[in-house]
Amino acid sequence: MIWLANVKIPIGPQHPALKEPENFTITLDGEKVVDADIRIGYTHRGIEKLIETRNYIQNLYLIERICGICSFTHTQNYVQNVETILNIQIPRRAEYIRTLFLELERLHSHLLWMGVAGHEIGFDTLFMYTWQDRELVQDILEFISGNRVNYAMNTIGGVRRDISEDQKKKILETMIYLEKRAAYYKEVAVNEKTILARCQGVGILKPEIALKLSAVGPTARASGVDVDIRRDDPHAAYADTPFQVITTDTCDVFGRFVVRVLELFESINIIRHLMNNLPTGEIKAKAPRKVPEGEAISHTEAPRGEDIHYLRSNGTDKPERYKVRTPTMANLLSISEMLKGTYLADVPIIVAGIDPCMGCMDRVLVLKEGKENQPGYLLDWEHLRRYGIQWYAEKGGRIQ
Amino acid sequence: MTGIVTWARLKSPWILHMNCGSCNGCDIEILATLIPRLDAERFGVLLKGTPRHADILVCTGPVTTQMKERLKRIYDQMPEPKFVVAVGQCGSSGGIYQGSYCVEGGIDKVIPVDAYVPGCPPRPDAIIDGLVKLLAKIKEGDKNDK
Amino acid sequence: MTNNTDEQLKEILQQNVQTDTTVTLTKPHRIMVTVARESLKKTMNILATKLSAQHLSTITARDTGTIFEILYHFFIQGSIVTIRTSCPRDDPTVESIVDIFPSATLHEREMNDILGIIAIGHPDLRRLILPEDWNQGYPLRKDWKPSGGDMVG
Numbered sequence: 206m207i208w209l210a211n212v213k214i215p216i217g218p219q220h221p222a223l224k225e226p227e228n229f230t231i232t233l234d235g236e237k238v239v240d241a242d243i244r245i246g247y248t249h250r251g252i253e254k255l256i257e258t259r260n261y262i263q264n265l266y267l268i269e270r271i272c273g274i275c276s277f278t279h280t281q282n283y284v285q286n287v288e289t290i291l292n293i294q295i296p297r298r299a300e301y302i303r304t305l306f307l308e309l310e311r312l313h314s315h316l317l318w319m320g321v322a323g324h325e326i327g328f329d330t331l332f333m334y335t336w337q338d339r340e341l342v343q344d345i346l347e348f349i350s351g352n353r354v355n356y357a358m359n360t361i362g363g364v365r366r367d368i369s370e371d372q373k374k375k376i377l378e379t380m381i382y383l384e385k386r387a388a389y390y391k392e393v394a395v396n397e398k399t400i401l402a403r404c405q406g407v408g409i410l411k412p413e414i415a416l417k418l419s420a421v422g423p424t425a426r427a428s429g430v431d432v433d434i435r436r437d438d439p440h441a442a443y444a445d446t447p448f449q450v451i452t453t454d455t456c457d458v459f460g461r462f463v464v465r466v467l468e469l470f471e472s473i474n475i476i477r478h479l480m481n482n483l484p485t486g487e488i489k490a491k492a493p494r495k496v497p498e499g500e501a502i503s504h505t506e507a508p509r510g511e512d513i514h515y516l517r518s519n520g521t522d523k524p525e526r527y528k529v530r531t532p533t534m535a536n537l538l539s540i541s542e543m544l545k546g547t548y549l550a551d552v553p554i555i556v557a558g559i560d561p562c563m564g565c566m567d568r569v570l571v572l573k574e575g576k577e578n579q580p581g582y583l584l585d586w587e588h589l590r591r592y593g594i595q596w597y598a599e600k601g602g603r604i605q
Numbered sequence: 606m607t608g609i610v611t612w613a614r615l616k617s618p619w620i621l622h623m624n625c626g627s628c629n630g631c632d633i634e635i636l637a638t639l640i641p642r643l644d645a646e647r648f649g650v651l652l653k654g655t656p657r658h659a660d661i662l663v664c665t666g667p668v669t670t671q672m673k674e675r676l677k678r679i680y681d682q683m684p685e686p687k688f689v690v691a692v693g694q695c696g697s698s699g700g701i702y703q704g705s706y707c708v709e710g711g712i713d714k715v716i717p718v719d720a721y722v723p724g725c726p727p728r729p730d731a732i733i734d735g736l737v738k739l740l741a742k743i744k745e746g747d748k749n750d751k
Numbered sequence: 752m753t754n755n756t757d758e759q760l761k762e763i764l765q766q767n768v769q770t771d772t773t774v775t776l777t778k779p780h781r782i783m784v785t786v787a788r789e790s791l792k793k794t795m796n797i798l799a800t801k802l803s804a805q806h807l808s809t810i811t812a813r814d815t816g817t818i819f820e821i822l823y824h825f826f827i828q829g830s831i832v833t834i835r836t837s838c839p840r841d842d843p844t845v846e847s848i849v850d851i852f853p854s855a856t857l858h859e860r861e862m863n864d865i866l867g868i869i870a871i872g873h874p875d876l877r878r879l880i881l882p883e884d885w886n887q888g889y890p891l892r893k894d895w896k897p898s899g900g901d902m903v904g
């Protein structure tokens with residue numbers, strides 16, 4: 206029996222002008238996925254064009270709003286680009302504070318991902334746990350910057366707010382607690398039956414293919430590809446921060462889980478190092494409003510992988526061309542590769558596995574072949590998720 | 606009978622969350638209302654997956670051209686009476702994306718909105734506050750009807 | 752994997768490319784290679800074979816007002832190697848590199864969408880990011896105006 210399935214899964218906006226929510230057209234053979242095709246652009250907001258119409262300071266706030274999860278990474282890339290063209294040196298203290306924010310962002314993003322992944326496999330307890338701990342990171346972010354999501358910390362030439370002794374103390378205190386929690390999650394990840402049953406051997410991405418499709422971030426690292434922009438092309442204060450690049454060779458969703466859990470420890474250690482070695486001095490260098498003609502390319506390691514920006518200036522106070530490529534975009538091709546040959550029930554966790562900001566849900570439409578585009582039945586993301594959980598419950602009786 | 610329905614609706618509003626092209630900041634804050642610290646479920650709020658079960662549509666984002674039709678369709682699928690909450694600056698007015706070629710500029714350009722929660726993004730407490738205010742408004746309206 | 756420094760990478764590139772190509776080091780870890788449209792494919796082959804490049808970060812296309820510029824950003828051994836080529840406005844085509852770097856698939860579709868630059872040889876150039884029924888031209892071209900008047904800045 207051949208089924209033609211048309212599965213629509215919009216996945217939260219990560220890419221600015223472009224991409225997401227996305228639409229997967231999945232072709233099924235029985236319960237097996239034979240092919241997966243992607244259609245994106247539901248949140249195409251035309252940011253790349255908007256950037257050309259606004260000046261460099263206004264753009265800081267626009268670029269921050271490319272993504273609500275890795276907002277700092279995007280501004281980091283942007284200011285790096287502008288600073289390269291302006292050729293200004295930013296103070297060491299500002300570099301450290303920027304790195305601190307990049308790592309805090311990674312912490313909260315990975316915790317968020319674990320919660321979402323737990324939710325997708327019907328393990329809602331994990332969602333409640335990790336999101337509760339994520340609030341602590343949010344508290345720090347708010348304590349320092351005044352906002353939980355779009356911090357508006359970065360500015361051309363440095364950062365906008367300093368870190369006081371009080372704040373430093375609180376950060377270090379929170380890290381002690383978070384490290385305990387991270388140890389607990391490590392325990393959970395390798396021992397919890399639900400996770401093992403649903404994640405091991407699911408969504409295989411072979412290293413050769415990961416390389417060929419230019420996968421990035423934890424998705425690539427879980428496939429044994431040893432790549433991390435923080436180490437390979439150090440930006441901000443990473444050059445003098447010791448840390449390890451985590452890789453696994455299980456190539457499945459479980460590997461992605463493990464990589465993220467272990468990266469929590471690395472982030473915590475980096476933050477400790479930064480706080481204990483915070484240089485004194487200015488936090489901002491003076492920057493002119495107009496940017497001379499030139500171009501710059503910058504990339505950073507966002508929580509989800511390599512995030513690359515290109516800036517072309519033309520001597521006015523507005524950019525000539527700005528291009529953003531977010532990590533999710535780079536991992537999209539890998540998703541279709543991972544989906545091939547798996548069961549429909551595994552689709553939610555595989556898609557969630559690359560961490561595409563599953564903030565939203567939509568309809569998943571399954572079409573039956575032969576009925577001339579007539580919907581066989583209508584599935585939304587929620588139903589698909591439940592279907593997956595139930596399917597496993599019936600099969601193994603292991604879950605729930 | 607209607608009394609019971611209104612009572613049930615007030616005590617347990619089922620909400621559907623929809624992303625119409627937001628930056629995800631608002632969406633995450635909506636999810637963050639469910640965590641133990643704030644626990645929106647103590648107001649009986651339940652996040653639902655399908656429009657057919659929902660009383661309140663919680664929208665974020667400036668409504669991109671591609672999402673416009675979808676938003677309308679979802680709204681039409683919801684049973685009467687239905688209420689819409691626009692979360693965030695984007696949802697209220699288009700916010701920072703105003704003027705883009707691919708953006709409608711606010712939820713209220715497409716469907717009627719009952720409550721706005723400003724902020725970019727609003728804190729989770731503010732979102733809950735918005736919901737509670739909407740519930741109060743529904744209660745008021747119901748009294749006036751009788 | 753051998754770990755070449757920027758200078759060594761530059762050397763290798765310079766030795767292997769054609770005469771119509773320039774290689775410059777714009778800043779540490781940023782190498783810019785300018786090639787003519789005709790030798791794009793050859794250069795890509797050299798990248799793939801001599802430098803065993805695999806990671807294509809993205810493709811940026813831009814409208815300079817007179818020509819279209821296309822930049823292929825690769826991440827090779829810790830450096831961003833950018834291959835820059837261009838095509839005239841009245842013939843907006845380049846050769847597709849999907850057969851050498853499969854990860855170019857989505858980027859070439861995107862380029863077609865927003866700037867109308869066609870990658871010849873691409874297996875399927877459907878719309879990627881703009882609405883299915885979009886018929887208002889290519890928004891990222893400099894002479895493009897939205898149908899409803901000017902954009903508010």
Ligand code: SF4
Pocket residue numbers: 270273354355627628629630631632665666692693694695696700701724725726727
């Ligand atoms: S209001 Fe702000 S946080 Fe919310 S979706 Fe819009 S830009 Fe993002």
